[in-house]
Amino acid sequence: MNLEEVARRAKVSTATVSRVLNNPEAVKVTTRARVNQAIEELKYHPNLHARSLAGGKSRTLGVIVSNMENPFFFDVIKVAESDAHARGYEIVVANTDYRREQLVRSIQLMLARRVAGLALIVSEMDPSLVHELTASHIPIVFYDAFTSEPGIWNIQIDYESGMRRLLDHLHRSGHARMAFVSHHSNLSPMGVREEIFTRTVSALSPHIDFMSVTNVDGLDGGAAAAREILDSGFDPTAILCVNDFMAVGVLRELRRRDLRVPEDISVTGFDDIKLSQYCYPALTTVHIPRGRIGHLVFDALAPKPDAQPQPAHEFLIDTHTVLRESTGPARNNGVVPASGSRAARQDRQ
Amino acid sequence: MNLEEVARRAKVSTATVSRVLNNPEAVKVTTRARVNQAIEELKYHPNLHARSLAGGKSRTLGVIVSNMENPFFFDVIKVAESDAHARGYEIVVANTDYRREQLVRSIQLMLARRVAGLALIVSEMDPSLVHELTASHIPIVFYDAFTSEPGIWNIQIDYESGMRRLLDHLHRSGHARMAFVSHHSNLSPMGVREEIFTRTVSALSPHIDFMSVTNVDGLDGGAAAAREILDSGFDPTAILCVNDFMAVGVLRELRRRDLRVPEDISVTGFDDIKLSQYCYPALTTVHIPRGRIGHLVFDALAPKPDAQPQPAHEFLIDTHTVLRESTGPARNNGVVPASGSRAARQDRQ
DNA sequence: TTGAAAGCGCTACCAG
DNA sequence: CTGGTAGCGCTTTCAA
Numbered sequence: 001m002n003l004e005e006v007a008r009r010a011k012v013s014t015a016t017v018s019r020v021l022n023n024p025e026a027v028k029v030t031t032r033a034r035v036n037q038a039i040e041e042l043k044y045h046p047n048l049h050a051r052s053l054a055g056g057k058s059r060t061l062g063v064i065v066s067n068m069e070n071p072f073f074f075d076v077i078k079v080a081e082s083d084a085h086a087r088g089y090e091i092v093v094a095n096t097d098y099r100r101e102q103l104v105r106s107i108q109l110m111l112a113r114r115v116a117g118l119a120l121i122v123s124e125m126d127p128s129l130v131h132e133l134t135a136s137h138i139p140i141v142f143y144d145a146f147t148s149e150p151g152i153w154n155i156q157i158d159y160e161s162g163m164r165r166l167l168d169h170l171h172r173s174g175h176a177r178m179a180f181v182s183h184h185s186n187l188s189p190m191g192v193r194e195e196i197f198t199r200t201v202s203a204l205s206p207h208i209d210f211m212s213v214t215n216v217d218g219l220d221g222g223a224a225a226a227r228e229i230l231d232s233g234f235d236p237t238a239i240l241c242v243n244d245f246m247a248v249g250v251l252r253e254l255r256r257r258d259l260r261v262p263e264d265i266s267v268t269g270f271d272d273i274k275l276s277q278y279c280y281p282a283l284t285t286v287h288i289p290r291g292r293i294g295h296l297v298f299d300a301l302a303p304k305p306d307a308q309p310q311p312a313h314e315f316l317i318d319t320h321t322v323l324r325e326s327t328g329p330a331r332n333n334g335v336v337p338a339s340g341s342r343a344a345r346q347d348r349q
Numbered sequence: 350m351n352l353e354e355v356a357r358r359a360k361v362s363t364a365t366v367s368r369v370l371n372n373p374e375a376v377k378v379t380t381r382a383r384v385n386q387a388i389e390e391l392k393y394h395p396n397l398h399a400r401s402l403a404g405g406k407s408r409t410l411g412v413i414v415s416n417m418e419n420p421f422f423f424d425v426i427k428v429a430e431s432d433a434h435a436r437g438y439e440i441v442v443a444n445t446d447y448r449r450e451q452l453v454r455s456i457q458l459m460l461a462r463r464v465a466g467l468a469l470i471v472s473e474m475d476p477s478l479v480h481e482l483t484a485s486h487i488p489i490v491f492y493d494a495f496t497s498e499p500g501i502w503n504i505q506i507d508y509e510s511g512m513r514r515l516l517d518h519l520h521r522s523g524h525a526r527m528a529f530v531s532h533h534s535n536l537s538p539m540g541v542r543e544e545i546f547t548r549t550v551s552a553l554s555p556h557i558d559f560m561s562v563t564n565v566d567g568l569d570g571g572a573a574a575a576r577e578i579l580d581s582g583f584d585p586t587a588i589l590c591v592n593d594f595m596a597v598g599v600l601r602e603l604r605r606r607d608l609r610v611p612e613d614i615s616v617t618g619f620d621d622i623k624l625s626q627y628c629y630p631a632l633t634t635v636h637i638p639r640g641r642i643g644h645l646v647f648d649a650l651a652p653k654p655d656a657q658p659q660p661a662h663e664f665l666i667d668t669h670t671v672l673r674e675s676t677g678p679a680r681n682n683g684v685v686p687a688s689g690s691r692a693a694r695q696d697r698q
Numbered sequence: 699t700t701g702a703a704a705g706c707g708c709t710a711c712c713a714g
Numbered sequence: 715c716t717g718g719t720a721g722c723g724c725t726t727t728c729a730a
Contacts (some may be wrong), residue, residue, distance in 0.1 A: 043480075045461050056706065112396065131392075219626075248627055278600075376715070402723065
């Protein structure tokens with residue numbers, strides 16, 4: 001089923017059929033009607049491959065993320081996609097599962113598709129892959145890639161200041177034994193975020209004991225990480241998680257052991273995904289404006305209508321802390337405070 | 350950057366370059382090396398559009414789902430995708446957000462892409478769209494579409510028996526005032542599942558009062574639905590939800606009102622997504638084998654290697670009930686039982 | 699307003 | 715084992 005069959009049936013040339021598809025006003029009404037009828041009768045669908053081959057241009061944007069299972073990524077994609085649709089673009093998403101090999105495959109596939117732009121929303125980008133990307137001469141944007149390249153948009157969140165505020169808060173609440181939960185990155189020996197935690201907590205006070213564990217991103221990974229911490233004998237008064245998703249897993253494991261949050265142990269997340277309000281107890285976390293990031297991603301990839309001065313290529317996104325129910329004052333060395341001492345706090349809807 | 354440039358640089362014909370790309374063994378080692386080097390130096394990426402145009406075949410499968418935000422769908426896609434990759438296929442996913450208009454767009458886009466097969470994992474399929482699909486002559490599989498067509502694979506879960514078991518269980522626990530929470534489908538006046546609930550509960554006993562409310566699929570929708578039920582004055586002893594995702598939202602709203610689950614009110618989900626074990630309290634739900642469905646989806650779309658007898662085109666998937674912490678005996682007409690009466694139950698990991 | 703025809707980049711077949 | 719070449723289905727001049 002192709003243009004030619006439609007053309008034959010409508011008794012016009014293929015050029016005319018093409019016109020009614022791409023620029024209907026350029027065709028006489030009666031002719032157009034005849035063509036549209038033929039299209040309808042034949043249930044014709046234009047071949048996208050032929051179209052982009054011939055046209056030499058693509059209205060497809062590529063987005064590569066680390067873990068579609070983590071709602072954080074979907075939230076970003078969702079708004080980027082809605083922007084895209086509004087401007088006549090399609091979005092194709094690939095998932096790497098934090099695997100470098102899969103990242104390489106995905107990048108190649110996207111380039112093979114001749115996407116009009118490519119977003120890499122992956123934790124930690126391998127510098128060796130960057131050259132491949134710049135050579136493609138299409139708009140590229142990184143989020144969270146911890147690497148910056150000339151000519152490539154780079155969106156990062158200010159993880160460090162977010163972490164510092166969280167740590168300050170906990171420290172002021174008397175916490176002096178903290179554990180950090182992060183996930184594998186497979187791209188660097190110590191995750192950038194783990195490193196930030198370590199550095200920030202060290203700078204805060206020499207009297208804070210800390211440890212960190214790593215597991216797979218996800219609910220199960222969070223629970224496993226909590227298990228590891230608790231079984232290690234470290235006995236923290238607070239557990240900080242690299243993201244909300246893992247924190248929910250941590251919460252579950254603590255509950256399983258009848259540890260109360262926050263009376264026995266405080267827990268924090270990061271991201272402020274919707275789930276952080278729906279878990280129990282609701283998570284104290286750091287808000288990352290995912291909608292804004294989604295818009296930024298689209299803006300970076302879509303060619304600007306008016307050639308206005310290109311905005312800066314580097315963005316450092318601010319965050320803010322959201323206090324909910326999962327944090328409270330540190331218990332006194334093993335002496336569990338009465339539950340009345342739990343700080344009353346509004347759980348913001 | 351195209352085949353020709355590579356060919357020129359490697360001093361071979363385009364045919365040879367094409368061979369090293371698709372059938373390397375057919376090319377002499379030294380020539381192959383020369384070509385590969387040229388590819389490398391030029392950072393050449395084959396044009397997928399040209400490729401599928403010329404080859405006339407596509408290794409891409411399309412999957413359309415209702416709501417990527419609901420983990421249920423991702424779980425299915427994940428295994429279908431892994432099967433696909435193992436067999437050299439790619440998967441492209443589209444999300445309809447339960448909007449019919451978006452469904453139509455997505456179908457058209459998939460057909461335009463000339464996908465080798467198309468899965469529709471959407472709640473309730475509009476019969477009027479089916480013709481468009483069958484006319485495409487590619488393998489099609491429906492999940493949950495509540496419509497069956499000759500020549501199209503159809504996977505359905507036995508929602509009715511799952512619902513009946515759930516209702517039996519609750520009924521035996523003394524529940525006689527139940528509310529059902531479902532989501533909009535936009536495709537039929539009353540959702541198929543809501544209808545099943547109504548029918549099944551009526552058949553079970555004439556002494557059960559029930560109501561049902563509808564809201565958007567998701568955490569917020571679940572909470573809003575719970576709000577509506579609670580504010581209606583109906584005062585149910587149990588709330589059954591169309592899926593786990595919404596049930597988690599219900600749980601949150603009950604907690605906000607200091608209603609205890611299951612002492613004051615029982616809650617059930619459906620699907621048995623991972624989250625149902627991580628929420629609080631862990632959900633009593635009905636297990637749907639998502640992995641099996643994912644495999645089935647891939648099998649339906651991928652051409653069989655050996656032309657073995659095509660298996661039946663209709664599948665009715667069995668489910669089983671998973672009892673966790675969110676259900677218990679019905680409270681006695683407003684008299685809240687002592688918490689000691691709560692049935693001891695194992696929370697299965 | 700419409701038609702003819704030259705590609706777009708690649709595959710696949712036929713020769714050599 | 716390699717090259718030449720005819721399409722794949724569509725867009726886009728250029729003419730008419």
